Amino acid sequence: MVSGQLPFxxxxxxxxxxxxxxxxxxxxxALRSGIPIxxxxxxxxxxxKAPDERYQHVEEMLVDLRALRKEQESGGxxxxxxxxxxxxxxxxx
Numbered sequence: 038m039v040s041g042q043l044p045f046x047x048x049x050x051x052x053x054x055x056x057x058x059x060x061x062x063x064x065x066x067a068l069r070s071g072i073p074i075x076x077x078x079x080x081x082x083x084x085x086k087a088p089d090e091r092y093q094h095v096e097e098m099l100v101d102l103r104a105l106r107k108e109q110e111s112g113g114x115x116x117x118x119x120x121x122x123x124x125x126x127x128x129x130x
Contacts (some may be wrong), residue, residue: 039076040068044084058086075105 044062047053062084065077080103086093092098 039080040065042068061086073105073109075101075108079105079115 045053045056045060047056062081065114066074079098082090083092083098096115
């Protein structure tokens with residue numbers, strides 16, 4: 038949603054499945070300008086191949102997203118691009 042693109046692409050379902058299992062998605066900061074590096078880190082962690090490198094509970098991700106939102110609201114150096122994934126009206130906060 039943040040980049041406007043799917044993280045894994047392929048002409049057929051088998052190619053997409055292969056990409057999900059074996060390929061690393063392109064960094065968000067390479068796909069769209071203005072994305073905070075910390076948001077890129079959160080999403081990269083959520084997409085990690087190794088289960089022990091991913092968030093173990095959604096609450097852990099929520100903590101990181103709330104910290105990012107707080108940083109942005111207090112004058113972080115880069116705004117969160119549209120769609121505002123961390124908007125006040127979101128379910129996350």
